[in-house]
Each structure stands twice: as structure tokens, then as C-alpha cells.
Amino acid sequence: MGDERYDFVVASNRLPVDRVVDDTGASSWRPSPGGLVTALEPIMREADGAWVGWVGQPDLELEPFDWDGIRIVPLKLTEHDLENYYEGFANDTLWPLYHDVIAPPSYHRVWWDSYVSVNQRFANAIAAVSAPDATVWVQDYQLQLVPRMLRQARPDLTIGFFNHIPFPAYGIFSQLPWRAQIIEGLLGADVIGFQRVADAGNFSRAVRRLLGYATKSPVIEVPSHGRAPARRVIAKPFPISIDVDTFERLARSPEVQARAAQIRHDLGDPKTIMLGVDRLDYTKGIGHRLKAYGELLHEGRLKVEDVTLVQVASPSRERVETYRQLRDEIEQTVGRINGDYGTISHQAVSYLHHGFPREEMAALYLAADVMLVTALRDGMNLVAKEYVAARFDDDGVLVLSEFTGASDELRTALLINPHDIEGVKDAIMRAIEMPRAERVKRMRAMRKRVRENDVNRWSEGFLRTLAEARRRSGERSSDAEPEPERDPDSDPLGDLEWTVDRAPRS
Ligand SMILES: Nc1ncnc2c1ncn2[C@@H]1O[C@H](COP(=O)(O)OP(=O)(O)O[C@H]2O[C@H](CO)[C@@H](O)[C@H](O)[C@H]2O)[C@@H](O)[C@H]1O
Ligand SMILES: O=P(O)(O)OC[C@H](O)CO
The missing domain is CATH 3.40.50.2000 (Glycogen Phosphorylase B;)
Incomplete structure (x- = not known):
């Protein structure tokens, strides 16, 4: 992969470029459609940025390359990953669950195991290309475990997460057999962005119900655990826009x-x-x-x-x-x-x-x-x-x-x-x-x-909040409410270390 390290790293399931192969078999890259590329392109160029993601085809292993001033770091997903992590857990479990169960979500342990494993590979790849004290911005529901995995590997990093889809009400979210792991995964970030006020509220409520942490919008108090110091995580809306x-x-x-x-x-x-x-x-x-x-x-x-x-x-x-x-x-x-x-x-x-x-x-x-x-x-x-x-x-x-x-x-x-x-x-x-x-x-x-x-206001607002949150991350808040809405039946994880083996076997 080379030894290059970057001060600003974006990670998303899909890269901002699609690989196109013409009739002669020659391949080239073109920007993927959608707002994310347009939103982040200028910042990436200014900030000497790298983008980690999947190339859109199975089993394709490619070396990092430069595309229009952005370092592209392709991550290989196998056919097995696609079936279980992408089509399975991301798009047949999380997608319908987070969209108010319009279609019934399927819960399969083998899909979850694959989600954990692909998220870990993303975290490893990001850690490998991030310079000391770099800022990392993780995108969307496919990568919700990455913030925590990354923090464990690289506590020096400033980590942001943005959820492009809704975050459901607790009554729906609580169906997920791996609900606590998802919440803990996200809480590895310094700032968690949502589209709407209601999404951020639903997330904070899930944190209180599942982990019993104190929250006072937009702050979530994550207590110290072992050698990991107490931290404040910001969870708030940043409505995305267009160019x-x-x-x-x-x-x-x-x-x-x-x-x-x-x-x-x-x-x-x-x-x-x-x-x-x-x-x-x-x-x-x-x-x-x-x-x-x-x-x-x-x-x-x-x-x-x-x-x-x-x-x-x-x-x-x-x-x-x-x-x-x-x-x-x-x-x-x-x-x-x-x-x-x-x-x-x-x-x-x-x-x-x-x-x-x-x-x-x-x-x-x-x-x-x-x-x-x-x-x-x-x-x-x-x-x-x-x-x-x-x-x-x-x-x-x-x-x-x-x-x-x-x-x-x-x-x-x-x-x-x-x-x-x-x-x-x-x-x-x-x-x-x-x-x-x-x-x-x-x-x-x-x-x-x-x-x-517009989209610049969205990205600038998020990154400004991320920089401020990191500056204040050592401080402890004294004004957050202690443990409201604790669910007596929940199983707050005593041991925050979890692995595939700890996944509930439903
Ligand atoms: N046939 C076509 N050819 C070319 N371009 C086409 C196209 N059909 C659609 N597009 C483009 O694709 C984008 C679709 O964005 P949307 O926000 O409508 O939905 P999507 O569910 O993909 O995005 C997810 O991410 C966005 C961004 O955060 C959220 O708004 C959304 O709720 C979430 O589901 C638009 O930019 C549109 O112009
Ligand atoms: O085609 P997908 O599965 O990468 O989904 C694209 C959507 O914009 C997801 O937010």
C-alpha cells in the first residue's frame, strides 16, 4: 500500500469513483453520481486527503492511486463480503430497520459476523493511511463499527461519523440483536452527525436505554473504562445539501x-x-x-x-x-x-x-x-x-x-x-x-x-464541530443528566471489549 499518510481521510462503503471498462477491456474511472463526492471533493484537495472505499466490483484488488488530486485507497470486498456484509447486513437488515421497517428486516448471525469483519478491515485500512493526529470522516450505516475500532487502534485520531439515512425510534431499533454493539461502535466517534433533529434524538435515547450514559443534547458522556479516559461525544443534526x-x-x-x-x-x-x-x-x-x-x-x-x-x-x-x-x-x-x-x-x-x-x-x-x-x-x-x-x-x-x-x-x-x-x-x-x-x-x-x-455549509459545519469537539475532548461535563430512562431489562455491556464471539446468538 506504500507509506503515504494523510491528514484528512474519508471512508465510505463505495468510493467516489466508479471503474468503467470499455469494449476493448481498457478501464478508466469516472465520478460516482451523488452528493457526497461533490460535497467532499474541494475539502479533500485542500486538505491533502485520502478516500478509503470499495471499488464497486467483487474480488478486485487495486493499488492506491491519485484521481483528480485525491488519493484513492481501494478496499477489496469478496463475493462472500458482498453477499453477507453489503447485500445482507447493510441492505437487508439495517436499511429496512432504519427506514421504519417498511420492508421486514432479516437478522442473520452470519451477516453480522461479516459486517464486523468488513468494518474491521475498513478500520485497519484507515489506520494505515492516517497521519498522526489526522482527522477521519466515516460515512454512513455500512460502517457504524468503524469509529470504535479505529479509536482502539489509533486514539490520536479525530473521528467523525455521518449517518445519511434515518436513525429509527428506539421501539424499532431495539429489534436489532446487535443493538448495543452498534451504539458502542458509533460512540467511538467524537462527533456523530444525523440528517434530522429527530434522528439525533433517537440515537441519544438509544444510548441512554442501552448503556445508561448521561446525555444532554447534543452531548453524550462516555465514562472512562479501563485505560480509556472519559470522553464527550457530540450527536447532532447536520442536514446535508447539494452544490x-x-x-x-x-x-x-x-x-x-x-x-x-x-x-x-x-x-x-x-x-x-x-x-x-x-x-x-x-x-x-x-x-x-x-x-x-x-x-x-x-x-x-x-x-x-x-x-x-x-x-x-x-x-x-x-x-x-x-x-x-x-x-x-x-x-x-x-x-x-x-x-x-x-x-x-x-x-x-x-x-x-x-x-x-x-x-x-x-x-x-x-x-x-x-x-x-x-x-x-x-x-x-x-x-x-x-x-x-x-x-x-x-x-x-x-x-x-x-x-x-x-x-x-x-x-x-x-x-x-x-x-x-x-x-x-x-x-x-x-x-x-x-x-x-x-x-x-x-x-x-x-x-x-x-x-x-448548501453542501459547503454542511461539510464546513460538520468539520468545524469536529475540530471543536476534539479540542474539548479532555474536559468532563458537569451538567449532563445522570442515566435517565434506564431500561431495567437491558444488558448494558459490563465489558466494553467485544468481538464476533460476543455477538448474541439469537
Ligand atoms: N437515474 C439517475 N441518473 C443519475 N443520477 C441519479 C439518477 N437517479 C438519482 N440520481 C441522483 O442520485 C442522488 C439520489 O440522492 P437521494 O438523496 O435522493 O437518495 P439516496 O437514497 O440515493 O441517498 C442517501 O443519501 C442521501 C445523501 O445523504 C440522502 O439524501 C438520502 O436520504 C439517502 O437515502 C441524487 O443526487 C440524484 O440526482
Ligand atoms: O448503491 P448503494 O447501496 O451504495 O446505496 C447508495 C445510497 O445512496 C445509500 O445511502
């Missing part, structure tokens, strides 16, 4: 505006274009959206000549059974709606199951009169913010689920409960019929908010 300037610049470009006009023309110049953009995931409420739209067509409140729904559904986790089933269900529903209501010249739903360049996404946002975000649970939902950022014309209506983190900020969207199909239908009709003056007023308020809280 607003880049999105707006894209949307303002003549090419993107021309493309938006072309999209409308190609769809048959309907009066209203509605848009949904989601990873094909059961948390996104795509089925609920289609149901509401199908009923509006059935009842004659909408006519297929007037309205088209463009549904972009990006391929996701296609080897996980729940995702395969979802794809079948969604595609069947789209087929039925198009069969029932489509005409030779007008399709009710234009369904696209692939990825697009950002220019095309910006053109779709510009073309869409109504944006439908109907997630049943979503940490933030960057699509909602991208839509707002792209609408430099102050037009367009956002219909937004109140179960997204974005709804905390975008209060002038038409907020909906996606389970209430009649409510969704009424919101769609209201969006379509909304007078321009009201559209502009609502959009302007949202644009102001998104501009104020």
Missing part, C-alpha cells in the same frame, strides 16, 4: 434549456409534465405515487392528453430479492397504467430505468411542472433540493413527503403523507392548478433556503 451553484449553472446553460424544451416536445407537448426521480427503492414510495396518478386518470380528473408522468427509476441493489420484487411490481404497474390510459400519441407514464448525466437530470427538472417526491421514509432526499436549485425561473411545484429530511427545510412545498392516497391525489391536482403567482412565491422561499444551506 446549488453547479446545479443552477447547469440549468441556466442554453444547451440544458434547449434540451428541456426538446423533452417537452418529445413527450407530445402535454400541458403538464410531472417527474419522479428515485433509486428503485421501496423507501421512495414510487408505488404510492403511481397509485394516486392511476386513480386520477381512472376518475377522469386527469386526461392522458394533458399530463405525462416521467418516472426515472435508477437501478439499485439488483441482487437483493426485495429490490427484484419491487422492480417487477413497479414495472407491472407502469405497464397497466399505460395499457389502460395510453393512446398512440400519448403515454401516461414514461418510465426510464437507467442512469443519466447531470445535464440530462437538470433538463428533466427544468421541464417538469410538478416534481413528485413521495418517499415513505428518506434521510434527506437530494432530488427535492436539486429540483429547487435547478428552477432559476422560480417556477415549478414540489410535492414533498413529510417523511423526508428535506421537508424540515422546504416548508413551502406541498407537503403530503404518501400513505394518504386521497391526500396525494388532491396535492397533485392542487399543484397542476396552482396559479403562477403562488408557484413563484413558494419556489422563491424554497430557493432561498436551499441556497443558504
